[in-house]
Amino acid sequence: MNELFLKNLQYSKCKKIGSIEIANLIRKEIISGKLCYPERLPSERRLAEKYLVARGTIRQGLLLLEKDNLITIKAGSGAYISKFSNSSRDYIINNARPLELIDTRFALEPHICRLAILHATQNDLNKADELLNRMDTSTSSIEEFSLHDASFHNLLAVSTNNPLLISMFNQVNSVRNQENWTLMRKLTLNEKTIKIYNSQHTQILRAIKSRDPDKASSLMKEHLETARLSLTRATSA
Numbered sequence: 001m002n003e004l005f006l007k008n009l010q011y012s013k014c015k016k017i018g019s020i021e022i023a024n025l026i027r028k029e030i031i032s033g034k035l036c037y038p039e040r041l042p043s044e045r046r047l048a049e050k051y052l053v054a055r056g057t058i059r060q061g062l063l064l065l066e067k068d069n070l071i072t073i074k075a076g077s078g079a080y081i082s083k084f085s086n087s088s089r090d091y092i093i094n095n096a097r098p099l100e101l102i103d104t105r106f107a108l109e110p111h112i113c114r115l116a117i118l119h120a121t122q123n124d125l126n127k128a129d130e131l132l133n134r135m136d137t138s139t140s141s142i143e144e145f146s147l148h149d150a151s152f153h154n155l156l157a158v159s160t161n162n163p164l165l166i167s168m169f170n171q172v173n174s175v176r177n178q179e180n181w182t183l184m185r186k187l188t189l190n191e192k193t194i195k196i197y198n199s200q201h202t203q204i205l206r207a208i209k210s211r212d213p214d215k216a217s218s219l220m221k222e223h224l225e226t227a228r229l230s231l232t233r234a235t236s237a
Helices: 003-014 019-032 044-051 055-067 087-095 098-119 122-136 142-158 163-177 179-188 191-209 213-236
Strands: 071-074 078-081
Touching (some): 019 044, 019 142, 019 163, 044 055, 098 142, 098 179, 098 191, 098 213, 122 142, 122 191, 142 179, 142 191, 163 179, 179 213, 191 213
Antiparallel strands (some): 071 078
């Protein structure tokens, strides 16, 4: 068994994961290049065995990836990696600095909150609540919190039902899988900071549920500003 499988197995045992987490795990393999176009994904049964979840959970995760244009599902054939990357884009992603990521998120995520108010379904909101609960129970684990944090922000983007915006967000968000971002997480995240982020996430979701676009957008800007300040302090230390 390879290292990635053992990591997935360990995570699945200690934490029940859902379709969003499954999508994120496979997304990370695609973005890292471990899964490439036009490769066929393993069957739902094999993926279910790998991640220790039900086949229905795998199926929902694959549908999320197809919605993000990362895979193509062919009836009776399986799921295939989509042709979505190019060398110049990969170079930009691989060399992006953490502060560049935050600045780019400033350009996207406040408006994503506005669109989420217009298009998010009750199912989207229920999944967001579930992710908030998981983040609340992950304050002592940087790795677990980071996974749920990425899932929360991705869910908001997906809830806009805007394929172009979702594609742009996925490209921006893929920077979070780079080594320098992993290092920054270790430098900036601790239990106190995670609790602050969790409180901000809760307020953002509350504003979205209340259908208050100005407040939701403002709270997202405040959240990103907190993250930027934390990064600035870490890089100048």
